[in-house]
Every structure is written in C-alpha cells, then in structure tokens.
Amino acid sequence: MKNANSTFLYMKIANNIERQIIDGVLKLGDKLPSIRVLHKEYGVSVSTVQEAYYYLESKSLISSRPKSGYFVIHDKNCIFRSPKTTNPPQEKVSKDACDFFSNFYQNSRPQGVANFAWALPAPELLPVAKLKKSLHETIRVAADGGTNYDTIEGSVDLRRQIAQRTLLWGGNLSEKDLVITSGCINALSLAFMATTEPGDTIVVESPVYFGVLQLANQLGLNIIELPTCPIDGMDIDALRTTLEYKKVNAILVVANFNNPIGSIMPDKNKKELVKLSKQHQVPLIEDDIYGDLYFGKNRPSTCKYYDDSGLVIWCSSFSKTLAPGYRIGWVAPGRYLDKILKLKRYHSIATNSIFQNAIHNFLVNGRYDHHLRKLRTTFCSNSHKILRGIKKYFPEDTLVSNPKGGFLIWIELNVKVDTQKLHERANKYDIDFCPGRMFTLQNQYNNCLRLSFGMVWDEKVERALQKLGELANEMINEAEEIQVLSH
Known part of the structure; x- marks a missing residue:
C-alpha cells in the first residue's frame, strides 16, 4: 500500500510535467526524460516515476513507445468542444427505419482507399501469423480433428482463461459463470431472448450501435432511446425517471467506450445504474466489447463488478481485439444462466471448437497482453492523428468526442451538412464512413x-480525411449560397 509521501511525490512529478505540456514548453512529439533520469533528478524510486508517467498516460497527455520511451501526444492547438448531451425525441418510429442499415451494408465498400466505416481493427494490426500457428497446433493435437460438437457452455479451458482476465477489473467470475457465444452480437441476442418477449420495451443509449437496433427490431421489441453524454454516457437521471413511469423489461448499456459516441461511464454512475436495475428488478445487459482497449493505466471497471443480485448480464468478445472472423464471444448470464443455455441449445447447439481452442492456446502462451499493449498504443496514437486531421481539415464549428479508449470517434457537423448526402459524395472518392442517422430509429x-x-495510419488515410473535410466545407458553402440567393 502506498504511503501519503510517495503519492505526493508522484503527483508532484506528474503535475510539473503536465504544466509544461499545457503551457507549451513540452510540445507534441517531444520525448520526455527517461524514468531513470527522473529517478535520479528527483531522488525518488523508479516506481514513483512510473506512477507519474502512468497518471499522465491516463490523461492522454503522453504515450509510451516500445524501446523508445515516453512522448508528448497532447496538442494544445487541437482542442474541440464536445457535442452536447443528446436529447432524443420519444415519438414512435416505423420499424422500416431499419431498412436504412441494410441499404448501407449493401452499398458500403470495405476495400476502399480509406475505410472509416467498419468498427474492426485492421488485419495488419492483428497477430495473424501467431494465430495461424495456434490454429495449426490446435488442429494437430485435437483427437477428433475438431469435428465433434463442443459442450453447450463452450470450452472449459477458454472459459477459465476469460474468467481469470476478469481480475483486471475486479471481477471474481469462474468458468461456471460463463457461456461461449458466436461473437458479442450473439451474446446480446441470447441476453435479449432470455429477458424479454415480443412487444416488451428496452432502454438504450442514444446514439446506439445500429446492430442493436436491428436485433431489437427482429425480436419485436420497442426501444426507448435515452439522453447520452459523449463523456459520461447514459443520463442516469433520465433512466431513473423512465423506470419510475414506464414499464421497462431490459436495459442495454455500453459503459466503456460506447459505440458510436465513445463515452465512458464513471464508476459512480455504473454503481447507480446497477442499483436502479436491482431496485426495479430490470435486467441490465452490459456490452463490454471495447473494455480492453483503454488508453490509460488501468482497465475500466464494469457494471458487472457492482452486481450482487445476478441481474447484470455481461457480454463481450475477441472481435475488436484479436480475431473478428473467429466469432468467439461470451456472456456471463448471472441469474439467467439456465435460460441462456437452453436458448443456445435451441439456436446453435455449440460454438466452433477449433477457434475456441486456438484462442485459448494464444492466451495461455502469454501473447495476448503483449498484443493488447501494442494495439492500445496504436489506437491511442491514431486517435490523436484523427483529431489533428479534423482540426486541420474540417469546418471550424465541428464538435468532436474525445474517446479515452476504443477506436471510434463521433463528429457533429454544421446542421447544413446532411451526412447521408456527404456519404454519397465521399463514396465517389472511395471514402467510407457511417452517417449518424444509422445509430437511431x-x-x-x-x-x-x-x-x-482502427487502421494503419498512412498518407492515403490522411488524404482521405482531408477530402472528407473538404466535402463537408463544400456542402456548407453550397447551402449558404442557396440561402443568399433565396433572399
């Protein structure tokens, strides 16, 4: 346990460096003194200097580069106003709105010059060679060559590995608490089917991942979209009011690095959210698929951490961090375990055993944490590059979220820019992105x-971002010219 003196010392070092960064003494890209240099200069332990640097990393002021040291990543000239808390209308909307999502998928081109649309890490950022090796070894040692069904729960070895990793956020799950699924969307689907019936009502953040809207539509569920802050996530007061006056059958939340808005719910809000769930006996479905992609020192906590009643259903997968195509996810169903096992038996029987065991082997060999560190470093660096690009190329009144993890960013443009029309123009230049209308009914x-x-950042990506900004500016200019002519 740290004593007060060591805490004071590391904060003193951190505050001194932070002040130099904010004042512009230390500029973007500058290399910081090594840990050993500061250890000698301040006459403190190496761990105290490390704590100071960890703290600065958590504030997205500096970033470490393997074998190179720590560098300033904060650009004082690249500060945006964040979008305001959303205020979604509550009128009913035709379920036909989901047709827009299908049309987008048909027209979207993942092989474009710059694909800002797909919420997946680029293959170049994944340990493909090591996964192939793990896959080959899995098939080689499998007695049945992977041809038989696995258990309904899924590989006990993989479930044990996932359970052990919950220690990172203070969890105490065991393999018996987990069920392997075919990706996170399958976990969410099972969770919805276990807790709702057609005609029931669910509460979600707004904007919300369009896959959830499609899923809820297919299951015949009504959706209430709640106000959401780009920084803190779902408005807890709005949720409290909704639960008091409306019949709600399930709550869905992406508490860590929400897709698409990038918010991270503070621990006190997570705790209050779980408390409301328990008070009203409404199951809370937690999509934590981006939780491991934090930019700071520690992995953020989960709503599941505060669950003492089994009402929180925790869902995630390896799709955003390791192997999207393997479709390996999981769910910790809490009190709904028997229901979810029965539903899985009806809908899929078992999950691919070869891919489960290949991922298990990868985790056992200790490669995953090393890979995650590299991936987080890349995404953190990319987040600063895209923010600088938006500042440089986009209209001056652009509002932007500032995610502290994941690899998604939410942008609010001038009202003169219809982003569906912007999408059509961008496609002509082989640029793809997701219009905001996709994330709401x-x-x-x-x-x-x-x-x-979530890509490898290069000149093509930079040029595409520049072109996208130019197109947005063009649309504003065109709208203003029409406005002038109409007078």
Missing part, C-alpha cells in the same frame, strides 16, 4: 457521423 443525428480509426 428517430429522425435525428442527420448532421453527425462516426469515424473508425
């Missing part, structure tokens, strides 16, 4: 868009 977010920065 209401008529809103028409001037918003979501960009992914």
Whole structure:
C-alpha cells in the first residue's frame, strides 16, 4: 500500500510535467526524460516515476513507445468542444427505419482507399501469423480433428482463461459463470431472448450501435432511446425517471467506450445504474466489447463488478481485439444462466471448437497482453492523428468526442451538412464512413457521423480525411449560397 509521501511525490512529478505540456514548453512529439533520469533528478524510486508517467498516460497527455520511451501526444492547438448531451425525441418510429442499415451494408465498400466505416481493427494490426500457428497446433493435437460438437457452455479451458482476465477489473467470475457465444452480437441476442418477449420495451443509449437496433427490431421489441453524454454516457437521471413511469423489461448499456459516441461511464454512475436495475428488478445487459482497449493505466471497471443480485448480464468478445472472423464471444448470464443455455441449445447447439481452442492456446502462451499493449498504443496514437486531421481539415464549428479508449470517434457537423448526402459524395472518392442517422430509429443525428480509426495510419488515410473535410466545407458553402440567393 502506498504511503501519503510517495503519492505526493508522484503527483508532484506528474503535475510539473503536465504544466509544461499545457503551457507549451513540452510540445507534441517531444520525448520526455527517461524514468531513470527522473529517478535520479528527483531522488525518488523508479516506481514513483512510473506512477507519474502512468497518471499522465491516463490523461492522454503522453504515450509510451516500445524501446523508445515516453512522448508528448497532447496538442494544445487541437482542442474541440464536445457535442452536447443528446436529447432524443420519444415519438414512435416505423420499424422500416431499419431498412436504412441494410441499404448501407449493401452499398458500403470495405476495400476502399480509406475505410472509416467498419468498427474492426485492421488485419495488419492483428497477430495473424501467431494465430495461424495456434490454429495449426490446435488442429494437430485435437483427437477428433475438431469435428465433434463442443459442450453447450463452450470450452472449459477458454472459459477459465476469460474468467481469470476478469481480475483486471475486479471481477471474481469462474468458468461456471460463463457461456461461449458466436461473437458479442450473439451474446446480446441470447441476453435479449432470455429477458424479454415480443412487444416488451428496452432502454438504450442514444446514439446506439445500429446492430442493436436491428436485433431489437427482429425480436419485436420497442426501444426507448435515452439522453447520452459523449463523456459520461447514459443520463442516469433520465433512466431513473423512465423506470419510475414506464414499464421497462431490459436495459442495454455500453459503459466503456460506447459505440458510436465513445463515452465512458464513471464508476459512480455504473454503481447507480446497477442499483436502479436491482431496485426495479430490470435486467441490465452490459456490452463490454471495447473494455480492453483503454488508453490509460488501468482497465475500466464494469457494471458487472457492482452486481450482487445476478441481474447484470455481461457480454463481450475477441472481435475488436484479436480475431473478428473467429466469432468467439461470451456472456456471463448471472441469474439467467439456465435460460441462456437452453436458448443456445435451441439456436446453435455449440460454438466452433477449433477457434475456441486456438484462442485459448494464444492466451495461455502469454501473447495476448503483449498484443493488447501494442494495439492500445496504436489506437491511442491514431486517435490523436484523427483529431489533428479534423482540426486541420474540417469546418471550424465541428464538435468532436474525445474517446479515452476504443477506436471510434463521433463528429457533429454544421446542421447544413446532411451526412447521408456527404456519404454519397465521399463514396465517389472511395471514402467510407457511417452517417449518424444509422445509430437511431428517430429522425435525428442527420448532421453527425462516426469515424473508425482502427487502421494503419498512412498518407492515403490522411488524404482521405482531408477530402472528407473538404466535402463537408463544400456542402456548407453550397447551402449558404442557396440561402443568399433565396433572399
């Protein structure tokens, strides 16, 4: 346990460096003194200096580069106003709105010059060679060559590995608490089917991942979209009021690095959310698929951490961090374990055993944490690159979220820019992104868009971002010219 003196010392070092960064003495890209240099200069332990640097990393002021040291990543000239807390209308909307999602998928081109649309890490950022090796070894040692069904629960070895990793956020799950699924969307689907029936009502953040809207539509569920802050996530007061006056059958939340808005719910809000769930006996479905992609020192906590009643259903997968195509996810169903096992038996029987065991082997060999560190470093660096690009190329009144993890960013443009029309223009230049209208069933977010920065950043990406900004500026100029002519 740290004593007060060591805490004071590391904060003193951190505050001194932070002040130099904010004042512009230390500029973007500058290398910081090594840990050993500061250890000698301040006459403190190496761990105290490390704590100071960890703290600065958590504030997205500096970043470490393997074998190179720590560098300033904060740009004082690249500060945006964040979008305001959303205020979704509550009128009913035709379920036909989901047709827009299908049309987008048909027209989207993942092989474009710059794909800002797909919420997936680029293959070049994944340990493909090591996964192939793990896959070959799995098939070689499998007695049946992987041809038989696995158990309904899924590989006990993989479940044990996932359970052990919950220690990172203070969890105490065991393999018996987990069920392997075919990706996170399958976990969410099982969770919805276990807790709701057609005609029931669920509460979600707004904007919300369009896959959830499609899923809820297919299951015949009504959706209430709640106000959501780009920084803190779902408005807890709005949820409290909704639970008091409306019949709600399930709550869905992405508490860590929300897709698409990038918010991270503070621990006190997570705790209050779980408390409300328990008070009203409404199951809370937690999509934690981006939780491991934090930019700071520690992995953020989960709503599941505060669950003492089994009402929180924790869902995640390896799709955003390791192997999207393997479709390996999981769910910790809490009190709904028997229901979810029965539903899985009806709908899929078992999950691919070869891919489960290949991922298990990868985790056992200790490669995963090393890979995650590299991936987080890349995404953190990309987040600063895309912010600088938006500042440089996009209209001056652009509002932007500032995610502290994941690889998605939410942008609110001038109301003169219809991002569905912007999408059509961008496609002509082989640029793809997600218009904001995709993330709601209401008529809103028409001037918003979501960009992914989960790629290898290069000149082509930079040029595409520049072109996208130019197109947005063109649309504003055109609208203003029409306005002048109409007078």
